Amino acid sequence: MNLQKQRRKRGVILTPQGWQKLQTAKAEAEDCENDGIRYSLEALSFRIGLDSDTLCKVFNRQIGVDRSTLNRCFAAFKLLLDPQDYYRPQPEGETITGLSENIRKIRWDWGEAPESGVFYGRTEELSKLKHWIIEEHSRLVALLGMGGMGKSCIAVKLAREIQDRFELIIWRSISGCSAVNDFIAGLLKFFANDEETNLPETLDGKISRLIQYLREHRCLLVFDNMETILKGCDASYRKNGFCNCLGHYCEGYEGYGELLKRLGETLHQSCVVVTSREKPQEIGLLEGENLAVRYLQVKGLPAAEAQKILMGNGCFSDSPTDYQQVIEFYGGNPLALKLVSRTIQNLFAGNLSEFFKQKPGVFGHIRELLDGHFDRLSHPEKEIINCLSSNCQAASFTELRSQISPNISLSNLMESLESLTDRCLIDKDTPKFIEKGATVFYLQPVVREYAMSR
Structure with missing residues (x-):
């Protein structure tokens, strides 16, 4: 029994400083080497040379890994692992002092939350979200919109601005996530300081245990990239020529629908924020103007804020019309504007007028996005x-x-x-x-x- 406990505690875990250091380097690499597009779990696995399960342990910071694993992660982004970047969990029963004690007092886990970086506008959206969550005590809130609209960045900005209203904050990216039973088990272990040993065996039992925590504590949970487990058009869903698949889950992930349904229907004092390109069917069934489930459709930036993206990436023009044409064509989509501004900078020395004369249309990563x-x-x-x-x-x-x-x-x-x-x-x-x-x-x-x- 003692040997099993020691094995569970073996290894090292990133400190908040080390985690922030690695996340910042990852964000810079995504910006410079991947056109601002976040690395998928598979891409990170290929770059670092570690399997996805090990990477999840590194970024979730709940289970110890070998120090050589952290070295590989840091080296992949040209970083050096310093002693203050990690700590070794203490065996059960020992007095925890110094750094480890401080870490155990921290009740947030940002998981794979992206760096918000330079943030443009969204004042109205943030104000509405804060009102729903703080004033109206919404239990389930969805941010919906096309890829590149900045849903995840808005969620990060929102969470950081209202974090003092909550006891615990947890961010989880659904992309590459495990089955719902393991997903909920991970949340329960965080709530219980990794001391939860007798978890319910059934999905219903695990959800009930999670809701119990959400009733006892004021928590903010963010489930990012929900669309990655939703179905596309599938012949099995076709009826009279119509593919009724919107909001349905991929095989093996149906339990996430039950999780959202229970989180939205059941009374608790916490809030779950979901980001997705498509609306999960539970949101559509439960949301309403005077209900505890709400959704916000994230659209393009206003012209004044969108122009700052173009100018910030070296684009220029003597005519305000040129800025307006580019912004209107790409619908104020922040990622699309960032991508196209790089092309304008690289091929047309930043000149918007010269770019638009070519009538370039849709190309590169923007085409892939669509x-x-x-x-x-x-x-x-x-x-x-x-x-x-x-x-x-x-x-x-x-x-x-x-x-x-x-x-x-x-x-x-x-x-x-x-x-x-x-x-x-x-x-x-x-x-x-x-x-x-x-x-x-x-x-x-x-x-x-x-x-x-x-």
Whole structure:
């Protein structure tokens, strides 16, 4: 028994200083070497030369690893591992003093939370989120939007600004995550200072134990990149030609839906924030204006804030119209603007006018970003996008119904439109110049250009 305890405590764990040092170097490498796109767990595994399970232990800082493992992680980002970057957990029963005692008092775990870096705008979004969480005590909040809109950065900024309102903060990236039973077990061990030994065997029991902690303590949990475990269009979900897969989970991950459902339905004093490119079905079923489950659709930055990204990356123009054209074309998407500004800097010496003369359209990582969205769509959804892109203007539901293929039924059209708005691929508006209550649907220019070039 003593030998087993010693094995569980063997190894070293990153200190907050060491973790921050490694995360900063990783963020800089992503910025300089990967066009600002975060490394996946697989990419990190290839770069460092360690398996994904070991990397999860390193970044989660709950289980000790060999010091040589930390050396490899630091060396992969051209860092030296200093003694103050790690500590050795004390065996059970011994008095913990100095650094280890301070670490045990820290009740946050930022996991793989990204560096927020230079943060532009989002004042209105942050204010609304704070109101929901602090004033209205929302239990489940989702940030939804296209890739690159900055959902994770907003979540980091939000968590850091309201962290003093909570006893515990936990950030978990769902990308590359294990089955839900192991996922919840990891959360429970953190709550119990890694001393939770008698965990319930069933998923229902584990969720109940988690909710018990969320009732006893004021906690903030962030589940990032939820879309990575959601299904794309799948033949098994097709019914009468329509792929009803939106918000459904990949095989083996269905338990996450039950977890979100229970977290949203059950009374507790904590808050769970979810980021996703698509809306999990539990959010759609539970959210409401006067309910404890809310969602915020994250859209592009306003022109003034988006222009700061272009200027901050060396782009210039004597004409305000040039800035406006680039921002409108890419829908104010922060990542798209960052990527395109590098191309403008590298090929056109930062000159926006010269860049726009070439009519470059959609290219590089921006095309890959949209590929990831479009590959998950059903046939009716693609038909709607093609219809809107060929018209080059907004269309009402009645207009779409008259122009779309007769093979798509009324119910399929309605379901597909809702699906596309939930996927944040089409926008909608109620212009003042048309009859009251009517809504028109339209594409951002970059999405239209992409659809026309496919």
